[in-house]
Amino acid sequence: MELGRDSDTGGQVKYVVELARALGTMPGVYRVDLLTRQVSAPDVDWSYAEPTEMLSPRTKETSMQELGESSGAYIIRIPFGPKDKYIPKELLWPHIPEFVDHALSHIRQMSKVLGEQIGGGQPVWPVAIHGHYADAGDSAALLSGVLNVPMLFTGHSLGRDKLEQLLKQGRQSREEINTTYKIMRRIEAEELSLDASEIVITSTRQEIEEQWRLYDGFDPVLERKLRARIKRGVSCHGRFMPRMVVIPPGMEFHHIVPHGGDMDGDVERNEENPTSPDPPIWSEIMHFFSNPRKPMILALARPDPKKNITTLVKAFGECRPLRELANLTLIMGNRDSIDEMSGTNASVLLSVLKLIDKYDLYGQVAYPKHHKQCEVPDIYRLAAKTKGVFINPAFIEPFGLTLIEAAAHGLPVVATKNGGPVDIHRVLDNGLLVDPHDQQSIADALLKLVSDKQLWARCRHNGLKNIHLFSWPEHCKTYLSRIAMCKPRQPQWQRSDVEFENPERNSPGDSLRDIQDLSLNLKLSLDGEKSEGAGNGTLDNSLDIDDSVDRKSKLENAVLKLSKGATGGVEKASLMEKADQNVVGSGFPAMRMRKYIFVIAVDCDSVSDTSKIIRTIMEAAGKENPVGFILSTSLSISEVHSLLISGSISPLDFDAFICNSGSDVYYPISSSSEEGPALPFVVDLDYQSHIEYRWGGEGLRKTLVRWATSVNEKKGQTVAEDESRSTAHCYAFKVKDFELVPPIKELRKLMRIQALRCHVVYCQNSTTLNVIPVLASRAQALRYLYIRWGMELSNVIVFAGECGDTDYEGLLGGVHKTVILKGIGNNALKLHSNRSYPLEHVLSFDSPNILQAEGCCNEDVRVSLRKLGVIKE
Ligand SMILES: O=c1ccn([C@@H]2O[C@H](COP(=O)(O)OP(=O)(O)O[C@H]3O[C@H](CO)[C@@H](O)[C@H](O)[C@H]3O)[C@@H](O)[C@H]2O)c(=O)[nH]1
Numbered sequence: 032m033e034l035g036r037d038s039d040t041g042g043q044v045k046y047v048v049e050l051a052r053a054l055g056t057m058p059g060v061y062r063v064d065l066l067t068r069q070v071s072a073p074d075v076d077w078s079y080a081e082p083t084e085m086l087s088p089r090t091k092e093t094s095m096q097e098l099g100e101s102s103g104a105y106i107i108r109i110p111f112g113p114k115d116k117y118i119p120k121e122l123l124w125p126h127i128p129e130f131v132d133h134a135l136s137h138i139r140q141m142s143k144v145l146g147e148q149i150g151g152g153q154p155v156w157p158v159a160i161h162g163h164y165a166d167a168g169d170s171a172a173l174l175s176g177v178l179n180v181p182m183l184f185t186g187h188s189l190g191r192d193k194l195e196q197l198l199k200q201g202r203q204s205r206e207e208i209n210t211t212y213k214i215m216r217r218i219e220a221e222e223l224s225l226d227a228s229e230i231v232i233t234s235t236r237q238e239i240e241e242q243w244r245l246y247d248g249f250d251p252v253l254e255r256k257l258r259a260r261i262k263r264g265v266s267c268h269g270r271f272m273p274r275m276v277v278i279p280p281g282m283e284f285h286h287i288v289p290h291g292g293d294m295d296g297d298v299e300r301n302e303e304n305p306t307s308p309d310p311p312i313w314s315e316i317m318h319f320f321s322n323p324r325k326p327m328i329l330a331l332a333r334p335d336p337k338k339n340i341t342t343l344v345k346a347f348g349e350c351r352p353l354r355e356l357a358n359l360t361l362i363m364g365n366r367d368s369i370d371e372m373s374g375t376n377a378s379v380l381l382s383v384l385k386l387i388d389k390y391d392l393y394g395q396v397a398y399p400k401h402h403k404q405c406e407v408p409d410i411y412r413l414a415a416k417t418k419g420v421f422i423n424p425a426f427i428e429p430f431g432l433t434l435i436e437a438a439a440h441g442l443p444v445v446a447t448k449n450g451g452p453v454d455i456h457r458v459l460d461n462g463l464l465v466d467p468h469d470q471q472s473i474a475d476a477l478l479k480l481v482s483d484k485q486l487w488a489r490c491r492h493n494g495l496k497n498i499h500l501f502s503w504p505e506h507c508k509t510y511l512s513r514i515a516m517c518k519p520r521q522p523q524w525q526r527s528d529v530e531f532e533n534p535e536r537n538s539p540g541d542s543l544r545d546i547q548d549l550s551l552n553l554k555l556s557l558d559g560e561k562s563e564g565a566g567n568g569t570l571d572n573s574l575d576i577d578d579s580v581d582r583k584s585k586l587e588n589a590v591l592k593l594s595k596g597a598t599g600g601v602e603k604a605s606l607m608e609k610a611d612q613n614v615v616g617s618g619f620p621a622m623r624m625r626k627y628i629f630v631i632a633v634d635c636d637s638v639s640d641t642s643k644i645i646r647t648i649m650e651a652a653g654k655e656n657p658v659g660f661i662l663s664t665s666l667s668i669s670e671v672h673s674l675l676i677s678g679s680i681s682p683l684d685f686d687a688f689i690c691n692s693g694s695d696v697y698y699p700i701s702s703s704s705e706e707g708p709a710l711p712f713v714v715d716l717d718y719q720s721h722i723e724y725r726w727g728g729e730g731l732r733k734t735l736v737r738w739a740t741s742v743n744e745k746k747g748q749t750v751a752e753d754e755s756r757s758t759a760h761c762y763a764f765k766v767k768d769f770e771l772v773p774p775i776k777e778l779r780k781l782m783r784i785q786a787l788r789c790h791v792v793y794c795q796n797s798t799t800l801n802v803i804p805v806l807a808s809r810a811q812a813l814r815y816l817y818i819r820w821g822m823e824l825s826n827v828i829v830f831a832g833e834c835g836d837t838d839y840e841g842l843l844g845g846v847h848k849t850v851i852l853k854g855i856g857n858n859a860l861k862l863h864s865n866r867s868y869p870l871e872h873v874l875s876f877d878s879p880n881i882l883q884a885e886g887c888c889n890e891d892v893r894v895s896l897r898k899l900g901v902i903k904e
């Protein structure tokens with residue numbers, strides 16, 4: 032770990048690595064995979080390019096022999112974004128879909144490997160997926176949706192709070208902040224994480240009460256109300272809230288020199304080897320001081336403006352008695368040259384240097400250029416040895432790992448009263464809290480602690496006495512018990528395979544009793560005791576139980592046939608049949624065998640344009656390649672049927688149909704005349720069970736109808752429910768005038784405020800609004816086809832227009848190739864006003880996977896296919 036190297040290498044890195052390592056050694060946990068980006072750049076360590084790295088356990092008890100072949104904790108580095116280049120977290124957003132696709136492929140591969148090793152040949156699926164920080168939250172939401180496993184989320188630092196703090200400081204406008212930090216994109220990712228997570232882990236209560244409450248999708252009062260309703264067994268009307276759980280992080284204690292009985296004031300010494308030489312970092316710090324024997328005030332933080340180091344230097348510089356009594360050590364990451372640091376970090380450092388000069392603090396302040404990770408404990412020990420004090424004066428500190436590190440080394444603390452330190456102080460009672468904006472109170476608190484020997488000894492003693500409360504094994508126990516309470520989710524087809532093979536194992540708890548793994552952050556198996564917990568937890572979490580599709584019927588792997596109702600819409604014809612093994616049951620064969628799959632996702636102005644483009648693309652594909660076709664559209668399946676008939680295209684020319692903006696997947700079947708008016712398609716019920724998660728059903732529909740009424744009252748008859756086009760997982764509304772309806776971002780906000788989790792899409796030239804499950808989309812349906820049928824995503828070519836429905840941008844990113852057909856697309860959509868951030872924060876325009884075709888005639892398409900190497904000549 033290169034902690035403090037830049038703004039990406041802070042406490043979160045340490046937290047996540049230590050958590051993964053600790054989880055990997057927990058009884059019952061089989062495997063933990065920590066997924067991160069692979070970087071092979073000259074300016075970063077070579078190990079960042081290693082695809083896999085084992086995190087060896089810290090505890091001696093866990094011998095390698097005890098572990099299974101692939102068990103333990105691993106860092107898995109996934110390549111995505113430009114090769115050979117380090118990208119700061121703010122610029123990663125356009126590359127997230129590519130990460131998700133590669134991560135899926137790793138998880139799929141791993142589940143097979145583990146299946147061979149410990150699963151009796153059945154794939155071993157992750158038990159849960161945990162996103163850390165907004166970008167991983169965004170990814171985990173998509174992955175949990177495709178894999179159909181529970182998601183957990185930890186924010187570490189939250190965008191809305193950061194935005195408020197930056198606005199308060201008044202140095203940048205909202206637009207400037209967004210340009211620098213891509214903060215609106217990040218906030219949307221955090222909102223999506225709330226939509227999709229079953230559990231949100233926080234380090235403190237303050238994070239819930241004061242930070243998460245700033246989000247549309249979380250309201251502590253509504254959360255309590257919903258929880259009470261669940262306990263009483265009363266309906267929540269389709270509303271869902273993630274469960275917030277406070278679990279403070281832990282510490283790794285292996286490198287801490289035992290303090291023996293020396294808790295009451297005498298400085299510690301190395302008990303194991305009293306004659307060992309002083310660590311080199313001590314002299315590197317001491318050479319700054321004219322009187323190295325004075326107590327040392329220590330600050331250790333990334334040189335980030337929010338850490339407020341400049342106020343500390345001012346407080347020190349302006350307080351004569353403090354300067355006389357103590358020295359100040361500032362550990363602010365590592366640097367070779369200030370000119371090579373990032374803009375904000377460099378400006379903090381320059382300000383500090385100017386202040387040292389202004390107050391003439393030479394000989395009293397140390398600011399070493401380098402320190403190694405392994406030297407950090409020595410730095411705390413040095414401060415404790417001089418009877419010094421640790422200070423964290425951050426404007427706001429979400430938790431503050433340095434505070435528990437200092438306590439573990441017997442160093443009393445002065446800390447900001449904003450954020451996590453309040454909770455830490457309640458537990459440890461090892462120092463004083465201050466207002467970080469009040470320079471005088473910072474100086475007073477420091478002076479008090481360095482001058483009052485009894486207070487200093489009491490704080491040291493208290494910290495050492497209670498630090499065991501911040502332990503990773505304790506953290507992991509609570510964490511795992513929470514996961515055991517989640518309602519088990521798993522791909523339906525996998526569950527049915529297991530159950531058909533082994534009819535003894537039919538209760539939901541049983542599948543948890545099998546060894547399972549938990550990917551991205553952990554993989555674990557649950558023992559009998561925990562499985563019972565899982566049963567009880569289902570009650571606790573019954574918010575998510577609203578499983579409206581009858582489980583039994585889903586398990587039957589049935590084929591649902593459709594027939595045209597009197598209205599011309601599609602009705603379910605009550606025909607649940609045993610699986611037609613050739614169609615759905617045994618793995619839809621065609622997609623896996625295709626060399627390429629062309630996904631036609633052009634959102635045209637008119638139906639005739641669509642069928643014309645379908646024919647052009649099919650002709651351009653030629654016959655030489657075994658190409659499969661998928662139509663991806665906002666249309667319902669009966670509209671698709673009419674479109675195909677009007678264009679004289681056979682449904683059998685397609686492998687699949689992604690309909691209703693991604694809320695339904697169908698496969699074509701040959702219709703026989705005996706079946707009367709049945710449409711020649713079967714619906715994929717497994718897909719429905721995947722996207723069912725948090726679907727608000729009737730409660731959501733009623734809220735939408737009320738919303739439509741209120742729009743109509745204000746603007747005249749503008750929005751009306753379109754029952755004929757609505758399906759079980761898509762509520763369709765007709766829109767008369769798109770200028771009069773609110774943009775997507777407002778409608779989404781309105782739904783989130785009411786704890787309704789869904790995805791809203793304006794489509795068909797803005798004449799229609801489709802409201803679908805939050806984990807459904809046209810892009811997600813493609814990932815599902817990969818997981819379900821093994822359709823290779825890198826061999827998929829998506830054809831899209833220049834613009835389209837409001838889910839358009841989701842179609843472009845990822846490992847598949849995209850051909851954008853110039854001049855095509857419905858143009859009435861307010862695509863750009865649907866987001867609160869520019870398209871560049873979502874899409875990478877220079878991606879080699881995206882191509883522009885000059886037009887949409889046969890030759891234009893063929894030129895693009897040639898460029899992609901799909902066709903020769
Ligand atoms: O020059 C430095 C600066 C920091 N560190 C280490 O880096 C970590 C910094 O963690 P923390 O003080 O918690 O701050 P952040 O880097 O800002 O971490 C974020 O993530 C942490 C874990 O969730 C939270 O505790 C913080 O509040 C949150 O701001 C600590 O282990 C430090 O020892 C160094 O080794 N060298």
Ligand SMILES: O=P(O)(O)OC[C@H]1O[C@](O)(CO)[C@@H](O)[C@@H]1O
Nearest residue numbers: 038039040041042043044187188
């Ligand atoms: O300033 P931001 O964007 O809120 O980010 C802070 C986050 O970045 C990191 O420094 C990266 O490790 C984390 O410690 C912290 O969670």
